[in-house]
Amino acid sequence: MEILKDLFELETVDENCSQETCEKWDSLGQLNLVVELESEFGVSIEPEEIGEMRSFHDVIRILKEKLS
Amino acid sequence: MSYFVFRNNTVESFFPKGYVFSGYDDISVIPENASAYVWFYQATLGFDQSALENTLRGYREKFSFVLGRIGPDKPFYVLTMEELYAVPFTEDDKRVRRAIGEYNDCLWDAGRTHTNVKVLDFSAFIRRYPNDEAVDWKFYFVSQMGINPRLAKDFRVWWDRKLESVALKRKKCLVLDLDNTLWGGVLGEDGVSGIRIGGDYPGKAFRFFQEALLELSRTGVILAVCSKNNEADVLEAWGKNPYLVLRKEHFSAYRINWTDKASNLRELAEELNIGLDSFVFVDDNPAEREIVRQMLPMVSVPEFPRQPYELPLFFKKMVEDYFTVYTVTEEDRKKTEQYKANAARVRAQQAFTDFGSYLESLDIRMSLEEADDFNIPRIAQMTQKTNQFNLTTRRYTDSDIRRFLSEGWKIWCLRVSDRFGDSGITGCIFFDGTTIDTFLLSCRILGKGIETAFLKYALALLREQGVVSVEACYVPTAKNSQVSGFYERCGFSLKAEEPGGAKRYSLALQDADLKTDKYYHITSR
Numbered sequence: 001m002e003i004l005k006d007l008f009e010l011e012t013v014d015e016n017c018s019q020e021t022c023e024k025w026d027s028l029g030q031l032n033l034v035v036e037l038e039s040e041f042g043v044s045i046e047p048e049e050i051g052e053m054r055s056f057h058d059v060i061r062i063l064k065e066k067l068s
Numbered sequence: 069m070s071y072f073v074f075r076n077n078t079v080e081s082f083f084p085k086g087y088v089f090s091g092y093d094d095i096s097v098i099p100e101n102a103s104a105y106v107w108f109y110q111a112t113l114g115f116d117q118s119a120l121e122n123t124l125r126g127y128r129e130k131f132s133f134v135l136g137r138i139g140p141d142k143p144f145y146v147l148t149m150e151e152l153y154a155v156p157f158t159e160d161d162k163r164v165r166r167a168i169g170e171y172n173d174c175l176w177d178a179g180r181t182h183t184n185v186k187v188l189d190f191s192a193f194i195r196r197y198p199n200d201e202a203v204d205w206k207f208y209f210v211s212q213m214g215i216n217p218r219l220a221k222d223f224r225v226w227w228d229r230k231l232e233s234v235a236l237k238r239k240k241c242l243v244l245d246l247d248n249t250l251w252g253g254v255l256g257e258d259g260v261s262g263i264r265i266g267g268d269y270p271g272k273a274f275r276f277f278q279e280a281l282l283e284l285s286r287t288g289v290i291l292a293v294c295s296k297n298n299e300a301d302v303l304e305a306w307g308k309n310p311y312l313v314l315r316k317e318h319f320s321a322y323r324i325n326w327t328d329k330a331s332n333l334r335e336l337a338e339e340l341n342i343g344l345d346s347f348v349f350v351d352d353n354p355a356e357r358e359i360v361r362q363m364l365p366m367v368s369v370p371e372f373p374r375q376p377y378e379l380p381l382f383f384k385k386m387v388e389d390y391f392t393v394y395t396v397t398e399e400d401r402k403k404t405e406q407y408k409a410n411a412a413r414v415r416a417q418q419a420f421t422d423f424g425s426y427l428e429s430l431d432i433r434m435s436l437e438e439a440d441d442f443n444i445p446r447i448a449q450m451t452q453k454t455n456q457f458n459l460t461t462r463r464y465t466d467s468d469i470r471r472f473l474s475e476g477w478k479i480w481c482l483r484v485s486d487r488f489g490d491s492g493i494t495g496c497i498f499f500d501g502t503t504i505d506t507f508l509l510s511c512r513i514l515g516k517g518i519e520t521a522f523l524k525y526a527l528a529l530l531r532e533q534g535v536v537s538v539e540a541c542y543v544p545t546a547k548n549s550q551v552s553g554f555y556e557r558c559g560f561s562l563k564a565e566e567p568g569g570a571k572r573y574s575l576a577l578q579d580a581d582l583k584t585d586k587y588y589h590i591t592s593r
Binding site (some may be wrong): 031035 | 080206210
């Protein structure tokens with residue numbers, strides 16, 4: 001959550017955050033998000049997953065798969 | 069509009085917010101309202117050597133095209149190219165490497181022939197990392213990132229430091245401890261010939277460090293010593309130990325005593341007339357470093373290596389962090405001598421009771437020079453670095469100054485010498501029409517009435533050209549309070565005082581007293 005908030009310069013962030021609702025979540029934002037998530041959680045997010053990751057729920061799902 | 073970046077890869081995350089980017093490999097748009105331009109092309113990644121060679125040649129042509137279309141008063145920051153991924157199928161095929169070399173040569177040439185072009189050595193940045201980390205292929209294929217995005221944060225730090233070095237901002241004075249910092253061992257215990265300097269390790273490492281510091285001082289960084297020792301012992305060591313590289317004459321000032329280092333640093337700052345925020349303090353003792361950090365948070369205090377063999381890397385990092393500057397002017401090279409000549413002047417002053425006869429004895433020669441290609445870098449540097457005797461503290465680059473001249477401003481700089489030495493170019497005055505935009509003098513020539521003589525003489529030159537009155541202003545900063553009443557003392561009348569403390573003045577030239585005292589031998593050209 002905090003990562004999304006800082007990265008996309010949001011005042012508030014909730015679970016409904018997604019590429020559609022968030023102005024700064026464009027392709028460059030996506031890139032920065034991947035870099036931040038990888039270093040924060042020590043995982044490698046694969047290109048296919050980068051393509052699928054369009055909302056907060058997607059992020060959580062992908063991270064859960066990685067970390068379980 | 070802000071900085072505009074020409075690029076051929078995804079590099080947005082490498083630059084601060086607000087930068088604007090060209091399309092990939094696109095030079096069709098060159099926005100005229102950008103405040104500065106950046107050229108950041110990276111080597112294309114691929115396998116067909118002759119195709120790569122051709123692409124690089126194309127980049128050179130594109131660069132030349134853009135260079136020809138950017139105004140000479142707009143800063144143009146150009147990054148060099150580095151081979152990030154090479155799979156040479158035969159060892160002797162160096163075509164791409166050669167083409168990259170030629171591309172970089174083309175950039176460096178532009179830097180030599182165009183004053184607005186500053187070449188920043190990207191290779192020096194990327195070489196800090198293992199070659200295999202330079203590119204992250206996942207991000208290359210997904211987002212066309214030519215460089216690993218994980219390096220972005222480090223790159224932004226490097227970029228900021230580089231822009232500062234181009235603006236000629238750096239620390240001015242390096243204060244050094246002696247025992248176990250400039251030599252191994254403790255002088256008071258080991259004696260003049262017992263300290264480790266030169267010869268075998270660890271003396272070899274300390275001598276290497278001293279040689280490095282000597283060269284640093286030749287670029288205009290002032291060296292000083294702050295050490296807990298007996299002064300007589302140190303003077304003896306400087307005089308007698310044949311392996312020392314740095315001796316008494318290399319230090320502009322020193323404090324060798326048993327007083328605490330924070331007090332000594334304050335005294336050094338006063339004696340050298342340099343702000344403490346321009347100091348870097350190097351000491352092997354963590355307790356001393358901590359005290360200075362606590363008492364004088366504006367002083368930079370780098371960590372000191374535990375082992376003498378780590379000194380070369382420590383030195384490299386220290387220079388990168390505090391002392392790198394894009395070019396060095398003639399004045400910088402002479403700085404140590406000038407600060408020492410100043411000390412001699414202070415001593416001469418003590419011998420005279422009458423200030424006038426002291427000034428006369430100095431044989432002060434002042435010469436006003438109009439801004440030209442040779443002195444503009446120095447003038448820009450003074451606007452960037454002068455804090456105390458600076459009426460408006462406006463920071464300008466050499467491109468700014470060239471633009472002012474093209475707009476008809478009158479800009480003079482001041483060269484001062486006396487019987488103790490040549491202080492070089494140490495002051496300047498900018499007239500935007502009849503308004504004094506900038507008036508500043510380097511602190512090391514103050515205390516001789518030169519500031520008033522300089523101002524009067526410049527105003528007299530304007531009067532000869534038919535100017536009847538001038539306006540001026542004082543803009544307060546944290547450091548220039550000593551000049552808050554300067555224009556009043558020169559006979560200007562105060563017109564307005566703003567809430568923030570800024571003051572506006574004017575002076576009618578026809579009745580103004582613009583005669584300068586006979587002690588000053590002033591010429592202009």
